[in-house]
Amino acid sequence: MGGKARALAVDAALGGLVAAAMALPMLGVRLEDGATGLSLGGRFDWVLWAAGIVAGGRLLIGALRLTLAGRGPSLPAPPRALITYVGWAMVAFALILPFLPFAGRNMVDKATLVLIYVMLGWGLNIVVGLAGLLDLGFVAFYAVGAYSYALLSQTFGLSFWLCLPLAGMLAAGFGLVLGFPVLRLRGDYIAIVTMGLGEIIRVVLQNWQDVTGGPNGISGIERPSFFGLSFKMVPPEGSRGFAEFFGLDYSADHRVIFLYFLILALALLTNLFTLRIRRLPVGRAWEALREDEIACRSLGINPTTVKLSAFATGAMFAGFAGSFFATRQGFISPESFTFHESAVILAIVVLGGMGSQIGIVLAALLLVGLPEWFRELQQFRMLAFGGAMVLIMLWKPSGLLSTREPAIRLKDAP
């Protein structure tokens, strides 16, 4: 044990030294913008802190390893029934959330944001989790959905309910077009190419002034109505407002709550679709393709159509989410569709445990919801976000909930 302790101390000391060397320029010196240019400021105590934290951390991890050595994995996989119950409980909670006493307008708004990411996660899960195609440009389809709605509604005056399916179809069409180049690629290459395609779309949105408004984006996008009933304080000429129709006092909360239920419905639709498609030939082919493309080909499955259908389906749901985003914000610009968004959505899918629907909800709560509640620490949000991605991967490389349930069982079959 003495030898081990010494090795541990040496390791910690070395770690501290490396950290000190790394921190010396990056933390120990601060670049200060001045009127005459850059100048330097020192804060060498920070270097010591960094070295101390790393050394202490190494010591702690090493000690934990020594004491925990030999113990197996701690968490057993949760049983199938439990997951189902948790799922239903979550749906029930989501349904009553806006009416709970502690849920103010602010909280419903945040829940709406989380649900957007849940829906995007579920949509991307079709592409990544089921079909195994690593798509890092998913945000492009989200953008297509948002811009489609904004442009269709502003140019042709179409209503949200008409634009929603149109936006989904347009996004799916883009999915087909953008899916084509990646058909022949494998693994990581797909990731990079889809990332490139996503960036191309963003750059085009940014520069195609006449149509997209360039960096200024599109504002004044039509807000949704409750089957024709407006949520505005003063409803348009000749129509009735939501509050008036139902005999309620006007409140701005109505729209917030309506938007919440709208995205909840859209998200649940995505979930229902995924659960259903997994039992159907197309969904099975997606999963089979993820496992082994060559075997698929030997069974008469055309990988091209299977991949394209996965791409287009995922894109369609992103398109729905995009139009929802546009109608909720009333304003969109290329800023909202950067690569960073794609990375967040992919992180949600992978951290959740690819293919696990509830895992995705948990990951969305963790990665989107949690930081929203710590807005005061705004500047460290992204730091913590990236750190969480790394730590969760190190802790559970196959995601939070990674057990896969077969979509069909012989003992349940007729």
Add this chain to the structure above:
Amino acid sequence: MEYFLQQLINGLTLGAIYGLVALGYTMVYGVLGMINFAHGTIYMVGAFISLITFLAATTVLGTSVPLALVLTLFAAMGLTALWGWSVERVAYRPLRAAPRLAPLISAIGVSIVLQNFVAQAQGARAKPLPPVFRGGVTLMDSGDFVVSLSWMQMVIMALTLGLMAAFTWVITRTALGRAQRACEQDMKMASLLGIDVDRVISTTFVIGAGLAGVAGMMVTLYYGVIDFYIGFLAGIKAFTAAVLGGIGSLPGAMLGGLLIGLIEAFWSAYFSIEYKDVATFSILVAVLVFRPTGLLGQPDVEKI
């Protein structure tokens, strides 16, 4: 003609920088078969280390500019290499046996952490550095357009050539290079033959990050302005360069870098600056679709 020549010089300079970064992508891909997503951010860290060291050497220590440059070169190479080593040690090594996507997600996480770390520690605003040395030689003067090769461009090209030579020597002539090539072929077999695979992988990251550090220094001195976000685009472009040259091929990475630099320079000069990134991405997509092995890569036959 003069304009063309000037773009050629600018493009080659830019391409040398991309090429150095691309080497890091290609080496890691060769050994581990993974795209080191955080490599672009490592290059950004290298740029900051260079800026800080250079300022510290000239303003605080008061050394002369040439000495400051030498100091900066060593600091950029050494300290960036240390950052690269740590990233591999902390975020990739524990995931070597993990599912394919895990290291990629971890790498994306690392690059988000590094970007925001730098933004917090050094401020998110762009950092300007006045030109270190002005002037150069005039190659051609047609009256209304002057073609010049600045001292800085000469330094960049000379340094790149020197590093390439040293690097080629290491890979082809030393035991380390042999071990690395062995790991590329078959990691399991290499480890059975007594090669310390972990060490080879660490060295790969160290060399890659060191080269990226030098590239970071070049970009700082050449353009004179950096921010915490430069790693993202440069990373994609350097990766495109690696793919264009044939991923896994070292001369390919350099060739790809030069081509991407040239394409970008000429595209900006003759078509449109706004869409120059679209040009790069389109090349990436086109190469992968029509010639996935790149210009100098080995075709790999699908084993069934």
Add this chain to the structure above:
Amino acid sequence: MSEALLDVEHVTMRFGGLFAVNDLSFSARPQEITAVIGPNGAGKTTLFNCITGFYKPQVGRITLNHPSGPLLLERLDDYTITRKAGVARTFQNIRLFARMSVLENLIVAQHTRLMAASAFSLAGLLGLSRYAQAEAQAVERARHWLDKVGLTAFADEEAGSLPYGHQRRLEIARAMCTGPVLLCLDEPAAGLNPRESAELNRLLLDIRAENGIGLLLIEHDMSVVMEISDHIVVLDYGRKIAEGAPTAIKADPAVIRAYLGEPDEEEAG
């Protein structure tokens, strides 16, 4: 005997300067087991990949006399060869859908039929009974093959978690679920112990007897080849050096020289 099921004529496949398969011709008949044997690197797997469409031979013609008319396989894509021509295959290094269950593996194999029944899954999405019936049939067929290969008890297990011998049999069951007229098996006995190997022989004879289809197999294990084959083709360096019934092959001097005759060769038994 009826006409040939599979006609391979002058097939040549080159990789760079190396002839993996060189001007090879032979036939396989329905309701027969045809074995392709030869030393390592003789081009057997390449031949298989040409027949199943994974490679396109540079020269030659591969005809499959399907009940509905002859088809030229070298002109079809790999997946249409299974779909239209009814050629199914297994792989030398097993390729199951490891994280899917055993039953799911067998149902994926019936993709083409289920897609047609469900109008590309749309009917299923809407919950129409037409798809439910098709799925029930698919499960029934899967159950039949699970019984045949003795894996019924493992139906809901992950395919990747099965022992090696079980995985081999599952791969054969999966190929049979596509409803083939020709089943190509790439070293089905590799890695099996003698008991499993004997079971495999029975299974293959059974498939031939009950389904009336042709079997084409690559094999190293001479006990399997000699015991169950009706017809043997011997390859060496991509060329055919002998062809005939097992007894004739055993006595063929060219075969003995190239393959069986080496006293210290493993396969010499």
